[in-house]
Amino acid sequence: MSHALVPNLLLFGRVLRGAGLEVHPGRMLDALTAVEYVGIRSRQDLRATLCALLVHRREDVRLFDDAFDLFWRSHDAGEGGLPLFALGERPRVVAKRVSAADVGLEIHDVTSSDDETPRLTAGAYSDSEVLRSKDFAELTDDEVRRAEALLADMGWRLGTRRTRRWRRGTRGSVDIRHIARVSLKYGGEPIELPRRQRVEKPRPIVALCDVSGSMERYSRMLLQFLCGMVRGTARAESFLFATRLTRVTWHMSQGRAQRGMSALVRTVQDWGGGTRIGESLRAFNVHWARRVMRSEPIVLIVSDGWDRGDPELVAREMARLRRRCDRLIWLNPLLGSASYEPLTRGMLAALDHVDEFLPAHNLASLEQLAVHLFAGRVFRAGIHRAV
Template identity: 40%
Template structure:
């Protein structure tokens, strides 16, 4: 293995870690990514303590990022031993177990040839491979690791300008605050106070299919929904043979408690699918009254429909007219040769703005990027998003 190949392999693991940070809500820009790679190259790429400190110094832009960074780092590389998120380090973290891809057998023996490329952390490499694995094919240990990575997710809708105004450096003059400043100074000249419209994220609504055909993916998708609820302004419903609102159950801080609460609240696990009737029920009870208006609505389903496909098509048109954006994530889309030929999927697709995969951690990361408006390359089924 050449040195360049080894370097690219190590950089690939670190880039995957930065993608996981972005999915967790850390604003790790391209400039910060390059700074992180340069810092790790100057230090020791295979030593967990050096990777941790390099990332903490270059990728975190504020106090809120530190907690997310700690959670993602622990899930990706393992918990840094000897330190917590708020306590100073009392002992240096141990070195990672290192492997070199393509290393000749017996290279570590006396007289053996040392590998020419930089070492790559085995745990981090496995996490990067896990990002692209189909959730349905994971074993118990891999599902545990996936759960830790999903717990660090943050799902926020695209920012929109609200009618409310707040203090700003630039913008229109705020007469009330300016006059109050003049009065406070006894009429002496004072700097003009300005205000501008406040940006806030759009509401996100998740409709998660828990029918029998979606059973291999339901747990991972609900954990994704749990992280989204904790990030705020997200509503979650399960769909199968019934429509169940589970936002309150998913508000538990602990993911396992949240999953247990959802298991108790949802009566139709692994049943059939009545997408058209349930989308209509959602619109009649919640969506038409305001929950779907101007929101980003995400359906996580394979599109199998037991009911009337024409009913689903009509209800999806209603939903599309209300929502700012309709996104459909289908785990089956990643399979070779897939085409949306199922009656339900074919009926719904004309009313979908973005059609994505939903089978892996990387696919859910991309879904999160589409929801927050950061992925312009998603497959657009219709024209440009509405304002």
């Protein structure tokens, strides 16, 4: 086997790993042994040999073929005409991981000595990654449709809460009552030590979203976010507000936001109007809190904080709402801007009663919120600002 072929085969294995394939070191040893017998005279034989040993999933065959064609491409005759790139070059391999998402792999410092192995630098670039970091207000119509599809596929798994009920378990505290019953068959001797555990259930969530005129640029994407959350969570309630409060849980659970906002616009009479956060929160606390705030839910308020009402009413109703929930999270699309400061009267009045103050301006921030809710973290000491 050529002295240059072994480093190239090992480098090709690294390229495949960087492109997403699972290439095990043991398989690379088998590939080196197989290539010794097959040789490199036939490009198709070499391709089939490496594919049989290094590809384990059918969906990775196309990715392997693209990487093989670009890595083992032919060069000019000055390099000997071999179907291998010469050492010292800086080739670039671009292979498609999924549709509409390219993965770029750059190979640097391929010159190797006996005591130095080639180094591979892998970098990824993707339209989906760009879309995830782009502000909702800057999306084009085509990007909005793609972002909606990504939001629809986002999995919502909330953290659990301990209920007051008990169940039998292998761990936990000793069940005294059960011990007394079981010991009767042993003449009163506690031979067995049954244990019990608290029953855990998914924590419910309540979302209140601002659809006033100042939130118009973000309304469509945030409604899609609410729709996916309600449909993906067993116990979720959603409300929209501007100058009044409207419950839209049924619309969201039926996927109405995915087919268009026309039905919601007709349902929410104050869509695109002014903002009265205090009055809307008071309506929720008076008419809906007793129904939907059982079991200490997580409350999400999605708003930019612009308010035309009384800030003292906002502070009073926020304090009332905070006492009924486990966590109160405020999502502000403007928080994604590095220069943003919460200086509006409504926002300043609400911040004293908020557990976490988080952005909601792009897909990445909503994905972080999903992970955050599942982790069940809480910052009681102050406001947690994540930009």
